[in-house]
Amino acid sequence: MGSCSCVRREDHHELLQQKHCVSVHGPIIVGAGPSGLAASACLSENGVPSLILERSDCIASLWQNRTYDRLKLHLPKHFCELPLLGFPKNFPKYPTKRQFISYMESYAQHFLIKPIFNQSVEKAEFDHSCGFWRVQTQDCEYISRWLIVATGENAEPVIPEIPGIDKFKVPVVHTSTYKSGFEFKNQRVLVIGCGNSGMEVGLDLCRYNAIPHMVVRNTVHVLPREMFGVSTFGVAMALLKWLPLKLVDKVLLLLSSFILGNTDELGIRRPKTGPIELKNVTGKTPVLDVGALSQIRSGKIKVVEGVKEITRNGAKFMDGQEKEFDSIILATGYRSNVPTWLKGCDFFTKDGMPRTPFPNGWKGENGLYTVGFTRRGILGTTSDAVKIGQDIADRWRGQFRTSTTLVIPMLSYSENMNKIRRN
Numbered sequence: 001m002g003s004c005s006c007v008r009r010e011d012h013h014e015l016l017q018q019k020h021c022v023s024v025h026g027p028i029i030v031g032a033g034p035s036g037l038a039a040s041a042c043l044s045e046n047g048v049p050s051l052i053l054e055r056s057d058c059i060a061s062l063w064q065n066r067t068y069d070r071l072k073l074h075l076p077k078h079f080c081e082l083p084l085l086g087f088p089k090n091f092p093k094y095p096t097k098r099q100f101i102s103y104m105e106s107y108a109q110h111f112l113i114k115p116i117f118n119q120s121v122e123k124a125e126f127d128h129s130c131g132f133w134r135v136q137t138q139d140c141e142y143i144s145r146w147l148i149v150a151t152g153e154n155a156e157p158v159i160p161e162i163p164g165i166d167k168f169k170v171p172v173v174h175t176s177t178y179k180s181g182f183e184f185k186n187q188r189v190l191v192i193g194c195g196n197s198g199m200e201v202g203l204d205l206c207r208y209n210a211i212p213h214m215v216v217r218n219t220v221h222v223l224p225r226e227m228f229g230v231s232t233f234g235v236a237m238a239l240l241k242w243l244p245l246k247l248v249d250k251v252l253l254l255l256s257s258f259i260l261g262n263t264d265e266l267g268i269r270r271p272k273t274g275p276i277e278l279k280n281v282t283g284k285t286p287v288l289d290v291g292a293l294s295q296i297r298s299g300k301i302k303v304v305e306g307v308k309e310i311t312r313n314g315a316k317f318m319d320g321q322e323k324e325f326d327s328i329i330l331a332t333g334y335r336s337n338v339p340t341w342l343k344g345c346d347f348f349t350k351d352g353m354p355r356t357p358f359p360n361g362w363k364g365e366n367g368l369y370t371v372g373f374t375r376r377g378i379l380g381t382t383s384d385a386v387k388i389g390q391d392i393a394d395r396w397r398g399q400f401r402t403s404t405t406l407v408i409p410m411l412s413y414s415e416n417m418n419k420i421r422r423n
């Protein structure tokens with residue numbers, strides 16, 4: 001790849017001529033998921049152009065490519081709206097995955113957002129000598145004063161190291177590639193993990209007459225999705241306005257045990273810390289039950305102990321039992337990938353989350369911003385995106401007001417991309 005020299009004002013013209021180097025007028029946003037789109041829309045609303053780089057070939061790729069067919073939003077739609085444009089009125093309370101994707105597509109269309117696809121950011125670093133971010137993809141180097149990280153908390157699947165996992169007779173799959181229980185019809189399936197994905201995959205498998213065994217190694221809070229017709233999330237939000245967090249947790253647990261019964265009896269032990277406090281401290285999301293619990297109660301989903309070892313035909317468990325399985329599905333969650341590509345900056349922890357917790361983790365130094373790393377889903381994304389839009393707009397206007405400083409002329413991205421392709 002041709003590389004750019006440091007972007008000093010006098011070198012700037014020369015730099016723009018060099019191949020494989022794109023100077024971006026406005027911020028670079030990495031990731032075209034809901035967070036990247038929201039940031040771009042909020043900037044555009046404030047008159048600031050931006051450029052989104054996306055590694056896959058579509059917007060909202062997590063939703064399009066890495067989620068199962070029967071997925072619906074876990075929270076009611078009014079908690080999952082992006083800023084400036086809400087869901088269509090005729091959408092149900094819990095939109096399906098397809099409906100959510102169509103909402104994302106109309107959102108991008110409405111704000112004329114056109115990401116550059118198939119651009120995987122491999123490295124981004126602030127160049128102190130010239131005050132610009134240098135963002136490298138496999139094809140090109142992009143340069144801007146501002147970098148907005150929108151690669152998500154769920155960028156890569158977590159694949160745990162379980163002894164013997166390579167010995168299993170067929171490939172072990174992660175929920176990111178699971179589409180439906182159809183492929184597992186009548187099979188004995190070991191589902192490793194009991195978060196929202198594990199529970200929902202277990203439920204989906206039951207619909208196809210599979211026999212899911214769900215590994216519950218750690219404690220977990222299971223709450224009903226709704227309490228007396230109101231979403232549990234909504235109940236929690238309302239109570240938090242009036243009551244201290246610990247008391248809210250007590251109320252939620254009381255109501256949950258009234259609605260769901262004692263989950264301990266089903267082998268699903270609750271953590272000592274309450275659900276909201278646990279979420280705030282560790283980021284661990286409570287499971288919102290959409291029917292898996294009743295399948296566990298009826299014995300259709302079997303709860304099993306932690307796995308000691310995978311064998312060719314099945315698994316050995318911590319309690320000494322051994323069982324045979326036809327398939328194994330890892331419902332072991334996702335992680336951020338920021339540390340693999342964002343260099344020379346300690347704004348993020350080694351786990352790829354901002355060191356400063358919500359609501360202050362959206363802004364770093366030297367024009368660095370983050371959107372969607374709040375552990376609060378799309379509600380957190382919206383809060384970040386609005387602040388970023390305003391903050392960058394203030395600087396953007398200031399830049400033009402004071403401007404003897406460098407203002408990068410807008411290059412045509414398609415021109416640049418064509419140049420890159422030609423080379």
Ligand SMILES: Cc1cc2nc3c(=O)[nH]c(=O)nc-3n(C[C@H](O)[C@H](O)[C@H](O)COP(=O)(O)OP(=O)(O)OC[C@H]3O[C@@H](n4cnc5c(N)ncnc54)[C@H](O)[C@@H]3O)c2cc1C
Nearest residue numbers: 031033034035055061062073074075121151152372377378
């Ligand atoms: C099964 C499931 C159900 C969920 N349900 C809900 C729900 O009901 N409500 C809710 O609020 N939240 C829900 N979430 C959380 C959900 O992930 C987020 O709310 C939302 O998708 C976050 O958007 P994002 O843009 O921050 O991240 P993502 O949607 O993950 O988008 C990040 C984008 O960045 C791209 N990217 C990553 N690395 C690079 C790179 N190096 N270079 C270029 N591009 C890159 C990815 O390809 C991706 O397109 C759910 C998550 C899962 C997994």
